[in-house]
Amino acid sequence: MKVLITGSKGQLGIALNKLLSKRKDIEIVNTDIDDMDITNIEDVRKVLNKYNPNYVINCAAYTKVDECETHQDLAFKVNADGVKNIAVATKEIDATLIHVSTDYVFDGTKKEAYNEDDKTNPQSVYGKSKKAGE
Structure with a gap:
């Protein structure tokens, strides 16, 4: 199985590499901004x-x-349009996309942990751009 990771030099990409590298049945292809501009x-x-991966894990984001x-x-160009580009290209090669978002898509008022079925209400541009990417 081949897994392509976008944003591989970021905190999440590094952690994911560490985890997946323990699996001998997975070939990892790492990409970052200097390898692939997700906004294009x-x-x-x-x-x-070129790599024809089975899975694309999107860790790329404008996180500042x-x-x-x-x-x-x-x-919005990176966190929304970039994700759309990855989704379109992933579908074209019949691969599976795993997209990582953020808890910033929620407003932070819930007392317990959020889950993916909770109503979103982003309070910042970052949260709004990540929600648009979902």
Whole structure:
């Protein structure tokens, strides 16, 4: 099985690599911004067609929460449009996409842990851009 990880140099990508590298039945392909620009659909298609993974795990994101407030266009370009590009290209090669989001899509008022069925209510540009990517 071949797994392509986007955002592999980030905190989540590094942790995922550490976990998956223990599995001898998984070939890992790591990509980051210098390997594949997720905001460019043709670049995403080119890389996914080159490696033809079974799974794509999207860990790529514009995660500088405070900077998202002043760089809103970039936040949505990466966190929403970039995810759409990955989803389209993944579907074209008949692979499975696993997309990682954030608890910032919620408003933080719930007393217990959130789950994926809870109503979203993002309070920041970062949260809104990540929700748009979902």
